[in-house]
Amino acid sequence: MRLSPAMLWRTRIPRYRLVGRECLECGRRHYPPRPVCPHCGSRRLRDVVLPRTGTVETYTVIYTVMEGFRDRAPHVIALVRLDDGTRVLAPLTDVDPSGVSTGMRVEATLRRIRVDGDTGLIGYGLSFRPLMEPRQGASK
């Protein structure tokens, strides 16, 4: 699995910072960024930083993983509805598949998504993990 420097470089901002696009015609958002609004077909779009928290709408558990993902198996991929309504497809991490459920609260995190062997590039990108809220009040 060779990772292309150009591809990683071109897509780094959306992958690192959860930057999507908002349509200036219909006002709806999408991720990852596309040149045309998937909702209305407009090309009048602007980049937006999307909220980092959301809810699992649905998910699947992949046992027959693609080459290079055996150490992640079973691999959980979820459709997450971010708190602004944008839907994002991304891996869930830091969870056992038995602990995943629809409706669970998650937050975006930067993780290794793909690694090109021992000598190639490391592709960092978006994953979601169970939400950890800061507690109120002082600790002992």
Next chain:
Amino acid sequence: MRKSGIVGWGAYIPRYRIRASEIATLWGWEPGVPHGLGVEEKAVAGVDEDAVTIGVEAARNALRRAGVDPARIGAVFFGTESKPYAVKPSATIVAEALGITPNTMASDLEFACRAASEGMRAALGLVESGFIEYGLAVGADTAQASPGDVLEFTAASGGAAFVLGPAGDSVAVLEDVYTYVTDTPDFWRRGLSPYPAHGEGFTGEPAYFHHIESAVRGLLEKTGLRPSDFDYAVFHQPNGKFPLRVAKKLGFPREKVLPGLVTPHVGNTYNGSALLGLARVLDQARPGQRILVAPFGSGSGSDAYSFIVTDRIVERQILAPRVDDYIARKTYADYATYAKMRGLYIRTTF
């Protein structure tokens, strides 16, 4: 008092833990060895984590507390001995992920466990000289240890990050700092070696103790302060015992060390070690308190800092998860799973 300080702090500890007793059983160590090291369990990075992802998490928490526009950060220093790339900076990945690029300095520093502390010193200096408004220092490691080595009980994953800036915006103002380094070969790793080597007992007296004691005594002499002037004392913590012993030698009571002692719970996170301890102290410190922090790096050197906590700390403590939140959030892994997470199996690509 100097003109710079800590504006925001952040921690990150991976979710997974392995019990020291499990490592002892697998490798046939005498069961009392982990207790002798003062470590019950250690944090293990997940299969998709590395020093960069850990550093990004800690730095994101530091930025949340600092409340500073990332574009105003003019330097990113990344201290680690677990660089994902031998050549290609980790600091630029962290800076890009957090929106600090492109108008910033960025570099990776290496000084065993003390590199991030040098990054703090450099950033504080750049702030005071007026070259930058704010700087970010990150210490993060997925510490390596040869399976079966005594180091495996403690070598852990985690990190801490600090936004450094002007004293007027600080939660802890720098009072003074003193650094002490020599060429002491107590712990090292050659270029293509996957695991570090160490000088066994030599890591103690001539390395850890001599350098921390010299740095702290240097700071006390320079400032005229005494151990009784400090409310907290945080030392590099390669195990659970050394920090308490060096504190005793320097005249700091145990109660001032325990709030910043995290290694018994999560292991030694190398560049995160003393700095996670500092983060845990900042999580609970009150305005007016004085903090001593003395990271150490093999090779060898130590910095002794004195910080004075300001009124701003209280409102920022609740803005991000605390070290104790991360300590409490855990999932145990058995040795086989830990070995997979840390890449200890020899395998072809599947």
